[in-house]
Amino acid sequence: MDKQRLIACHERIKPFIHNTPVLTSRSIDKMVGAQLFFKCENFQRMGAFKMRGAVNAILQLSEHDREKGVVTHSSGNFAQALSLAAQSLGVKAFIVMPSNAPQVKKEAVRGYGGIVLECEPTLEAREAQSRAIQEKEGATFLHPSNDDEVILGQGTACKELLESHPDLNYVFAPVGGGGLVAGTALAATYFGNNCSVIGGEPFEVDDAYRSLQSGIIETNTATNTIADGLKTQLGDRNFPIIQQHVERIIRVAEEEIVNAMRIIWERMKIICEPSCAVAFAAVLREKEQFADQKIGVILSGGNVDLGNLPF
Amino acid sequence: MDKQRLIACHERIKPFIHNTPVLTSRSIDKMVGAQLFFKCENFQRMGAFKMRGAVNAILQLSEHDREKGVVTHSSGNFAQALSLAAQSLGVKAFIVMPSNAPQVKKEAVRGYGGIVLECEPTLEAREAQSRAIQEKEGATFLHPSNDDEVILGQGTACKELLESHPDLNYVFAPVGGGGLVAGTALAATYFGNNCSVIGGEPFEVDDAYRSLQSGIIETNTATNTIADGLKTQLGDRNFPIIQQHVERIIRVAEEEIVNAMRIIWERMKIICEPSCAVAFAAVLREKEQFADQKIGVILSGGNVDLGNLPF
Numbered sequence: 248m249d250k251q252r253l254i255a256c257h258e259r260i261k262p263f264i265h266n267t268p269v270l271t272s273r274s275i276d277k278m279v280g281a282q283l284f285f286k287c288e289n290f291q292r293m294g295a296f297k298m299r300g301a302v303n304a305i306l307q308l309s310e311h312d313r314e315k316g317v318v319t320h321s322s323g324n325f326a327q328a329l330s331l332a333a334q335s336l337g338v339k340a341f342i343v344m345p346s347n348a349p350q351v352k353k354e355a356v357r358g359y360g361g362i363v364l365e366c367e368p369t370l371e372a373r374e375a376q377s378r379a380i381q382e383k384e385g386a387t388f389l390h391p392s393n394d395d396e397v398i399l400g401q402g403t404a405c406k407e408l409l410e411s412h413p414d415l416n417y418v419f420a421p422v423g424g425g426g427l428v429a430g431t432a433l434a435a436t437y438f439g440n441n442c443s444v445i446g447g448e449p450f451e452v453d454d455a456y457r458s459l460q461s462g463i464i465e466t467n468t469a470t471n472t473i474a475d476g477l478k479t480q481l482g483d484r485n486f487p488i489i490q491q492h493v494e495r496i497i498r499v500a501e502e503e504i505v506n507a508m509r510i511i512w513e514r515m516k517i518i519c520e521p522s523c524a525v526a527f528a529a530v531l532r533e534k535e536q537f538a539d540q541k542i543g544v545i546l547s548g549g550n551v552d553l554g555n556l557p558f
Numbered sequence: 559m560d561k562q563r564l565i566a567c568h569e570r571i572k573p574f575i576h577n578t579p580v581l582t583s584r585s586i587d588k589m590v591g592a593q594l595f596f597k598c599e600n601f602q603r604m605g606a607f608k609m610r611g612a613v614n615a616i617l618q619l620s621e622h623d624r625e626k627g628v629v630t631h632s633s634g635n636f637a638q639a640l641s642l643a644a645q646s647l648g649v650k651a652f653i654v655m656p657s658n659a660p661q662v663k664k665e666a667v668r669g670y671g672g673i674v675l676e677c678e679p680t681l682e683a684r685e686a687q688s689r690a691i692q693e694k695e696g697a698t699f700l701h702p703s704n705d706d707e708v709i710l711g712q713g714t715a716c717k718e719l720l721e722s723h724p725d726l727n728y729v730f731a732p733v734g735g736g737g738l739v740a741g742t743a744l745a746a747t748y749f750g751n752n753c754s755v756i757g758g759e760p761f762e763v764d765d766a767y768r769s770l771q772s773g774i775i776e777t778n779t780a781t782n783t784i785a786d787g788l789k790t791q792l793g794d795r796n797f798p799i800i801q802q803h804v805e806r807i808i809r810v811a812e813e814e815i816v817n818a819m820r821i822i823w824e825r826m827k828i829i830c831e832p833s834c835a836v837a838f839a840a841v842l843r844e845k846e847q848f849a850d851q852k853i854g855v856i857l858s859g860g861n862v863d864l865g866n867l868p869f
Contacts, residue, residue, distance in 0.1 A: 268579070294827060516830075516860035517827060517828050519827075549827035553820060553867075558867070
């Protein structure tokens with residue numbers, strides 16, 4: 248995935264996404280002792296960066312494949328992103344969701360035009376249901392993070408950030424399935440000026456941290472984290488990019504995530520998910536290492552359940 | 559207070575305030591059936607529009623008076639705004655607060671450099687303590703809303719909004735002490751193109767609504783509203799402006815305020831106070847009246863207690 252592919256991806260998706268604002272805060276800069284630039288993907292369409300990859304993946308399908316629709320299994324932001332991206336492009340989106348997924352999430356997917364297909368709440372059932380739709384409808388399966396076109400799409404957030412702030416020394420991104428951090432690392436390599444990418448990951452689901460140590464893709468035995476978007480594991484498409492282009496991963500404790508989220512809410516007056524507070528929590532944890540540096544932080548999304556806040 | 563005074567005020571305070579962003583939301587526009595433009599004073603310095611009036615009022619003092627400092631009695635946003643404005647201008651700010659004010663509010667004032675003076679929790683004690691400081695220190699008393707320079711300062715938010723969106727048909731602002739809505743009405747008169755100003759006010763503290771009907775300044779016997787910034791009453795400086803330039807006031811119920819606040823948080827991913835959700839609640843309540851219109855909404859502030867949310 249060379250520089251030209253990332254440029255072409257960005258041009259392709261521009262009509263369908265927001266170039267989200269970059270916010271700063273004097274009080275947070277003082278707190279950290281560095282200059283922070285928050286790329287606000289919580290203001291992206293449907294409230295998360297996942298819109299970028301979903302749009303790109305659909306646009307790269309042939310005319311014939313687009314007519315048949317797309318399918319994924321997800322109960323998170325990618326389900327909504329694929330639904331809205333598909334709707335924006337006049338394509339059908341089949342979303343396989345576990346029957347015990349919250350009603351509000353099913354309604355959100357339907358609100359964006361997605362066709363919800365319920366299944367038993369096991370990975371096997373979700374995969375079987377997805378395969379059935381691929382066979383029956385001829386729909387194309389799209390993975391939320393382990394897909395080259397999705398990775399490129401997610402990388403356009405960092406590309407935009409570096410276009411407006413070319414002199415960043417670091418960009419921090421949360422690490423979940425690996426699509427965002429891999430795309431961010433590609434963008435920093437191609438468009439940064441000696442810009443290093445650092446991942447933030449909860450201790451409770453530190454599969455990516457361990458994967459970088461062992462050299463193979465590790466999994467989590469438990470996923471007891473508030474950062475519900477980061478419970479997934481890396482894949483064979485994004486892991487090599489992460490190995491090559493991500494400087495390191497900083498792990499953070501659950502209380503550090505909640506504290507970072509609270510600071511963003513209180514000081515910046517914006518709503519972000521626990522998952523995206525993880526990147527800022529990583530900056531805070533090792534702030535002495537980054538004194539006086541210019542640091543970009545990808546605020547990945549803002550879809551939270553206001554009835555279930557950690558404050 | 560003519561147009562030239564408002565222009566001069568804006569030029570005077572520009573170095574000390576943010577020209578806050580104007581945000582839009584497709585889903586909210588669809589919900590309302592109109593085009594809404596939210597002027598985000600929740601992103602203003604210290605988190606509320608009150609910074610504007612405080613800066614202007616201090617800048618209009620003589621050199622001699624500035625040396626003596628300023629004093630106000632408030633436990634709300636104006637206490638913090640006056641503290642930060644004074645700090646930015648190298649002036650002392652004495653803030654009289656009731657002894658039972660939340661510790662977090664006292665600390666916020668001190669964090670912005672204000673000198674907190676505690677008194678008994680009665681209006682009489684607050685006024686007596688303020689007078690004592692005026693006499694002892696020679697400090698100038700500044701009122702949060704019933705002061706010409708404060709009114710002009712608050713009006714600059716609407717002036718900025720109309721500079722970026724000159725064709726608004728309506729601007730909605732919440733009505734508390736009357737400084738914001740009066741300043742907004744002046745700005746709409748001077749810089750709008752047939753732009754009407756409408757106030758939003760809780761039924762529970764509808765003193766301004768009743769004042770417009772009776773022609774005299776009415777008070778509230780009880781103040782049982784979640785919109786804690788709107789419990790105050792109009793004054794003799796802002797009431798005549800409101801009578802002349804505000805089209806009308808729409809009253810809203812408490813559950814409408816919480817609903818409007820929730821929509822702003824969920825759809826726009828920004829944090830606003832209950833008080834400023836009142837203006838949007840007023841749009842929602844009578845949305846049929848405003849179909850297809852271009853509507854500005856002043857989101858007045860974002861200082862909320864995350865430990866005490868209505869969701």
